[in-house]
Amino acid sequence: MYIHRHLEAMLATASKMFGAVLVTGPRQVGKTTLVRRFASTSNYVTLDDPMQLHAAVEQPATFFKDNKPPVFVDEIQYAPNLFPYIKMKVDEENAKGLFYLSGSQQFKLMKNVGESLAGRLGILNLLGLSMREYQQLKFNDAFLPTEKYFVGRRKELKPLSYDELWRVIHRGSMPDLLLNDDFDWQIFYASYVKTYIERDVRELTQVGDEVKFITFMIAVASITGQLLNISSLAKNVGISVSTAERWLSILVTSNIVYLLRPYANNVLKRSVKTPKLYFLDTGLAAYLTKWTTADVLKNGAMAGAFFETFVVAEIIKSYYNKGIAEPPLYFYRDKEQKEIDLLIECNGVLYPLEMKKHADPKAADIKAFAVLDDIPGVQRGSGGVICTYHQLVTLKDNDKVIPISYI
Known part of the structure; x- marks a missing residue:
């Protein structure tokens, strides 16, 4: 098929x-x-x-x-x-x-x-199948939380049930695996990692210790959706910081991992400089971190991180599929711990987004959006909370509750 x-x-x-x-x-x-x-x-x-x-x-x-x-x-x-x-x-x-x-x-x-x-x-x-492709939709605009986007997206909408969403998150976006229920998830990803190490990593970069590289991949998968701390990663795996940096660059440039840059401009002195790290295939991340079923994953300690990872990966795909090699995506976090999960910059306007795996977002979830109003020269656009609620509704002012099916 x-x-x-x-x-x-x-x-x-x-x-x-x-x-x-x-x-x-x-x-x-x-x-x-x-x-x-x-x-x-x-x-x-x-x-x-x-x-x-x-x-x-x-x-x-x-x-x-x-x-x-x-x-x-x-x-x-x-x-x-x-x-x-x-x-x-x-x-x-x-x-x-x-x-x-x-x-x-x-x-x-x-x-x-x-x-x-x-x-x-x-x-x-090209990344794995997007949710739109999986549902065989023709809609192909890059995601942006504007009324124009939502009007277009609403014309071709196929909501996912909560259980089906987590099946997709756990199964991952590799076409063969996602489209063939009889393919064994464990065997597929075990073979995938083996092939990746043997063909891409060993032959092209001469990684000396393959067992430690796999340990490194597991450690990286365990922090998907979090701020990158390269020193901590290196210490946990037992390698030097320079080796960790080199190995991470392999994962990034082979499209296994994506580093989301912090938003910064000349007047922002309080923002963090560290990127956030996301796996681009949630199935591979689940395999490496040993979440063996969708039920275990959706009820586990990393459920929120996996939901956020899935959403970010889907948004990245929407930009790549429009030929945009460098999506205008950022996050915000300052030294007072105020954080916005995702910022999309378009024509000088910042569109703020939060990701919550629950279905009952509150106005408190977008409280941090107000920090954008205090940055000189920045115009804040509409935003919202991407979540598992079934309907697109206004949460506060121009910010909405955004069902994941609208990505």
Whole structure:
């Protein structure tokens, strides 16, 4: 069963703008399926094939004579030496949509892309299935808590039951797992972690101690939705701070983890400088932290953190799927412990949001929004509390109770 991906529209746009288009994202989120379906008339070669990889690495000058453009090269990160030849071909033919590329990692890839294909390459990010895609909705606007957005979203709305929501949070967003109830969750993620370590981490970054790297991943998953304390992480795992920083950068640039930046401007002296950390797939985070069923997770100590993580990941997907590589997302926290879970900046306006897993938000939940009114030069827009209540209603002034189905 093929689920239409919302990134298809941006892939079509980028292929008309650039000589080459790169789709990056974690393993098994559907990059190959998406690009092969879109570029169905192009040649296809995967560098997972040892013979093709050997040809790409050892004979790059002739590789594209055997695989003539338009061509889709899958797992391009294994042969970054192809980028200069892609550049030459794009410049030589001066045409669009010649090369379609995909890669599971960015940490080795991006340096070579930057050097070789600046201005010639469109880069798109694909994450796991969004809730909208899972429900097979066509609505594809980036999330923003405005009346205009809600009017559009209301036209295509499929509420999730509370139990189904937690099934999705626990199961995760990997298409194969989410769409196949008979796939074993434990086996899937055990295999996923093993493949990730063996292919992406070991081969590309030479992590020496794989057992400790997995321990590090578990420690990182246990703080999803929290402020990052790299020193504490390093101490808990038994590694140096510099190693923890390097390993975290691997998780971030391979789209396993997202670091939400604190909002800051020139007049804010009291705000914290530390980012908040979120796993981009709640199923993987649940596997690593040993929440073995949806029921155990939704009633457990980390339920609030997982709900917040899920919401943030869904909002990030809504921006990525519109081709916005750097979503304008922040959080606010100052030294007086005043905190706003999420700020979306659009046209100079800040839209504040809280995330609560319960269904009965109160005006007290948005009390911290008032801190934005005291920041010179900042305009506060409408906001609200994203929660499990079933109806979009006004909470106070322009701030609303926002059902999670409206994301």
